[in-house]
Amino acid sequence: MHPTIESLFDAAERRYLEQNELDVLTEYVESLPDRVDAYRCLRDREVAIMQSVADQLEIQFSTESQETLERCLRNALLMMRHAAMSMLQNDSELLDQQLTVWLTETNAVYNTRAIDTALYSLLNQQLEATLTPTQLKLIHPYISAAEQAMNAQSEPITVTA
Amino acid sequence: MISISDLLVDNQIPSNYFSSKSYVQGDLELGLLENRRGDRLLALPSTLIEGMYAGLKQETGQAAGMVLFNCGCWWGKNFYARFCEELTEYYKVAVADMPMIEFLQNLKQCWITHGWGRIELDQGLCDRGFVVVKTWNSPFIQFAEGATTPSCYLESGVLTSFFSNLTGRELGCVQTACESMGMDHNQFVIGLSKRVEPIQEMVQQGLSHDDIMARL
Numbered sequence: 036m037h038p039t040i041e042s043l044f045d046a047a048e049r050r051y052l053e054q055n056e057l058d059v060l061t062e063y064v065e066s067l068p069d070r071v072d073a074y075r076c077l078r079d080r081e082v083a084i085m086q087s088v089a090d091q092l093e094i095q096f097s098t099e100s101q102e103t104l105e106r107c108l109r110n111a112l113l114m115m116r117h118a119a120m121s122m123l124q125n126d127s128e129l130l131d132q133q134l135t136v137w138l139t140e141t142n143a144v145y146n147t148r149a150i151d152t153a154l155y156s157l158l159n160q161q162l163e164a165t166l167t168p169t170q171l172k173l174i175h176p177y178i179s180a181a182e183q184a185m186n187a188q189s190e191p192i193t194v195t196a
Numbered sequence: 197m198i199s200i201s202d203l204l205v206d207n208q209i210p211s212n213y214f215s216s217k218s219y220v221q222g223d224l225e226l227g228l229l230e231n232r233r234g235d236r237l238l239a240l241p242s243t244l245i246e247g248m249y250a251g252l253k254q255e256t257g258q259a260a261g262m263v264l265f266n267c268g269c270w271w272g273k274n275f276y277a278r279f280c281e282e283l284t285e286y287y288k289v290a291v292a293d294m295p296m297i298e299f300l301q302n303l304k305q306c307w308i309t310h311g312w313g314r315i316e317l318d319q320g321l322c323d324r325g326f327v328v329v330k331t332w333n334s335p336f337i338q339f340a341e342g343a344t345t346p347s348c349y350l351e352s353g354v355l356t357s358f359f360s361n362l363t364g365r366e367l368g369c370v371q372t373a374c375e376s377m378g379m380d381h382n383q384f385v386i387g388l389s390k391r392v393e394p395i396q397e398m399v400q401q402g403l404s405h406d407d408i409m410a411r412l
Contacts, residue, residue, distance in 0.1 A: 086200045093198060105198055112200070113209045133215045137301060144297045 037063065037125040063125055066173075070123050073170035077119045080165055085112055088157045095153055107150045110138050111158060118177035130177055135184045142185060155182040205288075213286045214305035233282065237310075242338070249339050261349045268353020275354060276361040279306065311335065324412060326387040329355055329369075337376040346371035346399065348382050359386050368392035372405040385409075 040063055043056050052060075077084075089108050096104060114134060121130040142151055159178065162171060203209070213219070213232075220237065222229040229237040252260040280291045283302055287294065300317055307315040313333035321328060331351060340347035348371050356369040368389035373379045383405045385395055398408045 082200050082204075089198045089200055101198060105203060108198065108200065109203050109209055112203065113211050116209070117211075129217070133212055133217060137212045137215075137305070140301060141297055 038128060040125070066125070069169055070125070070173060073166065073173045074119050074123045076166060076170055077115065077174065081112070081115065084158070084161045084165055085115070087161050088154060091157050092150070092154055096150055099150065103145065103147060104150065106145065107142075107147050107154055110142065111151075111154055114138060114181045115158075115178075118174060118181060121177050122174050127177065127180060130181065135181055138181075139184050139187070148185070151185045155185065210287045212301075212305060213283065214302055214309045216309040219309050231282075233285070235278075239311075240335075242335070245336060246339050261347070264349035265353040265356075268350040268355075269357040270353075271350070272354035272357025273361060276358045279303070279358075307331075321409070321412070325391060326385050326412065327359070328409075329384040329386060331382045331384075332375075332380075334375055334382055337374065337382070340374075340376040343374065343376040345377075346374035346382070347376045348374060348384075351382065352384060355384055355386060370395040370399060372399055372408050385412075 040060060043052055043060060046052060046056075085108060088111070089104070092104055092108070114130075117130050117134045121127055142148070155178070159182075162174065162178070166174065219232050220229065221232055222237070229239065231237055249260070249264075252263055256263055279302075283291055283294065283299070287298075291299065304315055307313065312335060313331050315332075316330045318328040318330065331348070334348055334351060336350050337343075337347050346352075352369050352371050356367060359369070360367045366389050367386055368391075369384050369386045370392045371382060371384050372395065373381065373383040375382055385392060385408070395408055395412070398411065403411075
């Protein structure tokens, strides 16, 4: 849950909520039907969206191994699922804490920045073609944050077994 | 051709197993903290650790460090077994077949989620047969502030045992820098037992981590 809203519920032992605090809660509650709608759409069209991305990615990186492309796509699927859940809860920290750091470090080791950049570009195109403007507006900040984290990958690290 | 449906085994994609939000659960009304597969977790009070350290020092004097190190070794042996068990169960792959990066990331996240501080591995000296482990915010050295020698005995033990089990070789671990001595973080050098013995002597001589590394 969004940290600000979560902190509102923690305030019960001390006092009743102020009007501006209730306004924050009301705004979230009113946005919930749209969030659920966007979440449902992403869930139901997950495979179609990502299959289209996968097909184009294979064409763009025809010399890259299937294993590497599959790893990047699997990570993107994970990111989408976490982004959708974060959007539903209006909680960007959820995505960060659970996944972004994790994926950024993994991708840095495998040195897949070029593939990830192309993948996220294709993903954004697919989302624009699939979602309504309202749905897109809700999910975009989370995808964008993940994309920025991927682009900010540190230099490749060598890991020896 | 890549099939997305094939990538979704049982419609699940394993990710960050030890993520604190997913890992720490429990039935708080019954006083039970549990991990995500139902094993019990405990919040260890710092006053208990303080009491154990004080009691050990009183009963065993200078041997307290060695006792703690051995406790750490037992902890490490069981921790390694449970850690591997949990990874295998969740990722559906034997630890030996798991990419090293995923294994290490899980170790780092596991360390953080259990409140043991932060841990990093520096593999820059791998070609010379050593791994350097750095930890921050150790919960076990706060009662050793102002120490003149490194004091993370428990961590030294757990790392010795963990990496010995991981590699199947008898390894040694020597702490070369310690937060209790005013450093920013703790550093441990791990390698074959015979090869780390000289490091112990250098630590006793008061050499810094960097000086020791330069001499290896």
